[in-house]
Amino acid sequence: MNFITIDKKDWAPGVDQSRKTYRVYGPVEDKNGCQIKPLAPDMQPKMDAPVTVMSAKSVLFPQTEKILTATLDESKEDHHVMKPVETDDMPRVVLGIRPYDAKAVHLVKLNFDNPDYKDPYWCAAYDATTFVGLGVTRPGPCDFSTAVGSGPFSEEGLDVLMADMDDKYLAKILTEKGEKWAAACGFATAADPKESQVLFDVLKKEAEKQIQADVNTDKLAQKTILDLYDAPFWDEVAFSCINCGTCTYVCPTCWCFDIQDETRHNTAVRFRNWDTCMSSLFTHHASGHNPRGTKVQRVRQRFMHKLKYFLDKYDQGIMCVGCGRCVASCPVNIDIREVCNRMNDYETTK
Amino acid sequence: MENPYLPYPVRIDDIEVATEDKSLKTFTFVFVNPEDEEKFAYKAGQFAELSIPGVGEIPIGIASSPVEKGFVKFTVFRTGVVTTHLHNMKKGDLMGIRGPLGNWYPWDKLENKNVVIIGGGFAFTTLRSSIVYMLDPANRKKFKNIDVVYGARSPGMLLYREELFDWEKRDDINMHITVDGTDDPDWKYHTGFVPQVVEDNAPVADEDTYAIVCGPPIMIKFTQPALTKLGYQPHQIIMSLENRMKCGIGMCGRCNIGKELVCKDGPVFTLEEINQTPKEY
Numbered sequence: 001m002n003f004i005t006i007d008k009k010d011w012a013p014g015v016d017q018s019r020k021t022y023r024v025y026g027p028v029e030d031k032n033g034c035q036i037k038p039l040a041p042d043m044q045p046k047m048d049a050p051v052t053v054m055s056a057k058s059v060l061f062p063q064t065e066k067i068l069t070a071t072l073d074e075s076k077e078d079h080h081v082m083k084p085v086e087t088d089d090m091p092r093v094v095l096g097i098r099p100y101d102a103k104a105v106h107l108v109k110l111n112f113d114n115p116d117y118k119d120p121y122w123c124a125a126y127d128a129t130t131f132v133g134l135g136v137t138r139p140g141p142c143d144f145s146t147a148v149g150s151g152p153f154s155e156e157g158l159d160v161l162m163a164d165m166d167d168k169y170l171a172k173i174l175t176e177k178g179e180k181w182a183a184a185c186g187f188a189t190a191a192d193p194k195e196s197q198v199l200f201d202v203l204k205k206e207a208e209k210q211i212q213a214d215v216n217t218d219k220l221a222q223k224t225i226l227d228l229y230d231a232p233f234w235d236e237v238a239f240s241c242i243n244c245g246t247c248t249y250v251c252p253t254c255w256c257f258d259i260q261d262e263t264r265h266n267t268a269v270r271f272r273n274w275d276t277c278m279s280s281l282f283t284h285h286a287s288g289h290n291p292r293g294t295k296v297q298r299v300r301q302r303f304m305h306k307l308k309y310f311l312d313k314y315d316q317g318i319m320c321v322g323c324g325r326c327v328a329s330c331p332v333n334i335d336i337r338e339v340c341n342r343m344n345d346y347e348t349t350k
Numbered sequence: 351m352e353n354p355y356l357p358y359p360v361r362i363d364d365i366e367v368a369t370e371d372k373s374l375k376t377f378t379f380v381f382v383n384p385e386d387e388e389k390f391a392y393k394a395g396q397f398a399e400l401s402i403p404g405v406g407e408i409p410i411g412i413a414s415s416p417v418e419k420g421f422v423k424f425t426v427f428r429t430g431v432v433t434t435h436l437h438n439m440k441k442g443d444l445m446g447i448r449g450p451l452g453n454w455y456p457w458d459k460l461e462n463k464n465v466v467i468i469g470g471g472f473a474f475t476t477l478r479s480s481i482v483y484m485l486d487p488a489n490r491k492k493f494k495n496i497d498v499v500y501g502a503r504s505p506g507m508l509l510y511r512e513e514l515f516d517w518e519k520r521d522d523i524n525m526h527i528t529v530d531g532t533d534d535p536d537w538k539y540h541t542g543f544v545p546q547v548v549e550d551n552a553p554v555a556d557e558d559t560y561a562i563v564c565g566p567p568i569m570i571k572f573t574q575p576a577l578t579k580l581g582y583q584p585h586q587i588i589m590s591l592e593n594r595m596k597c598g599i600g601m602c603g604r605c606n607i608g609k610e611l612v613c614k615d616g617p618v619f620t621l622e623e624i625n626q627t628p629k630e631y
Contacts, residue, residue, distance in 0.1 A: 261405055
């Protein structure tokens with residue numbers, strides 16, 4: 001583990017130098033608020049940005065992604081034979097990712113890279129990506145990351161964790177990928193490891209103190225799926241929901257997708273697109289049968305998946321990193337923190 | 351890295367209209383590359399994604415049996431965009447098959463046991479795969495009594511008619527064919543819904559008897575109590591479920607029932623397992 005300091009006046013030149021090796025992603029301000037996007041050659045990441053509206057999940061899992069293609073031209077020998085679109089192996093770096101979003105990548109990995117199947121597109125993007133995080137010194141009002149196994153200075157999923165020290169960044173290099181990125185930027189000013197760690201610890205403690213959320217998950221594992229599924233509060237939780245799906249799109253840990261084909265002239269392309277369990281079509285059978293045909297069933301599915309099914313399936317905590325985006329973005333003020341507490345505190349009377 | 355989304359190229363070798371209303375057709379496919387057939391080594395009860403480039407994919411149970419070599423068969427109900435397109439395709443056309451996917455009936459556990467197969471409608475496809483597998487000369491001795499209860503709406507909607515009547519003539523399998531109703535005065539088999547025929551004809555359970563149930567949700571729902579009346583315990587009732595699927599490999603998040611993914615952890619579950627999950631099927 002080594003620490004370096006990066007003078008802020010060296011930051012932009014270093015980022016530019018790294019572009020020879022990396023495609024650079026970072027927070028940028030646009031008409032839709034702050035977003036993590038690929039940075040054009042003349043753009044620098046907005047490192048002091050507040051919480052980005054969308055997480056960094058699209059870096060590895062684009063909203064729409066080509067996965068296969070085929071020619072439909074019957075004069076070609078390989079017509080109607082689907083072929084994989086080449087995976088994007090170019091090294092990329094995500095600058096200024098917040099620690100909870102990096103932890104989310106770790107959780108999503110359980111889905112896309114499992115002992116039975118590896119998703120070649122997600123895995124190639126993951127292998128090619130370096131995550132350079134920036135500790136959160138002023139957590140927002142919806143941030144409850146400390147309650148769910150992450151936190152403002154969590155290191156999980158990161159290759160580098162930086163702390164903003166006014167005129168410089170103090171950076172903790174966590175992995176070999178992180179070392180390579182620092183070298184590509186020319187960042188090499190060593191910092192004293194002991195002093196640096198003390199500084200990180202102080203900043204972490206101060207940031208964590210600012211998070212006031214009282215969200216408890218400690219009793220979720222002891223409950224049975226059926227008890228929580230049959231709990232009486234789901235109608236109330238779902239009452240105001242308009243099934244817009246915003247919560248799922250802004251969530252860094254939601255990974256559901258659809259697969260669709262499109263044709264243009266004689267070329268067929270198979271895409272995958274983000275999908276949402278809030279849509280009634282998500283589970284609608286061709287026969288007309290729909291196991292989750294009502295709103296309350298779909299709202300229950302979302303919370304049960306994140307807070308119980310995932311927990312039981314992977315034994316890696318809940319499928320939430322406490323970024324608070326779904327709380328902030330929900331147009332009808334459904335709050336996962338309240339739902340989590342209700343589930344955690346629920347005692348069946350059976 | 352293997353790409354689990356990539357279908358094997360196949361050619362339609364035969365198309366057979368399976369039912370009188372022509373809503374079901376049985377497609378026989380051959381693999382364009384013989385080595386792909388080896389990679390597509392499946393077990394009775396599994397499914398695959400039929401893939402038409404430019405149109406889409408659909409998950410369908412495999413109707414052929416692992417003991418049938420050189421081809422793979424699927425019986426497809428015309429109901430949506432992809433199935434309608436497939437029904438309009440012709441012999442010789444090229445498309446793709448991805449799989450095999452999902453788990454299968456627990457054949458190791460079923461050895462030396464009595465097996466009761468219960469199916470309704472076109473869900474009978476994977477059960478055909480199982481019956482052909484069990485009746486294969488190399489396998490028949492591995493199983494004790496085999497009973498089949500199969501129901502269709504009408505005589506003209508019965509699938510695999512020739513095979514059904516061939517099996518009927520054999521003395522190493524007990525067939526109980528039923529239709530919901532018929533005007534045919536020559537109809538010599540049962541009339542009535544599958545659950546009632548099960549209750550009246552299926553063997554009473556002992557610890558060596560297992561039931562495999564595959565059919566529409568409503569049939570499954572009413573067959574469970576009939577089997578319970580006959581003494582079947584939840585671990586002796588094996589069901590194949592159908593939820594909407596896309597990826598077929600447990601990643602797209604669509605087909606879950608509780609923490610189980612029907613496409614990967616299933617589609618085959620025991621009632622004992624299902625009883626631990628929400629009723630979302």
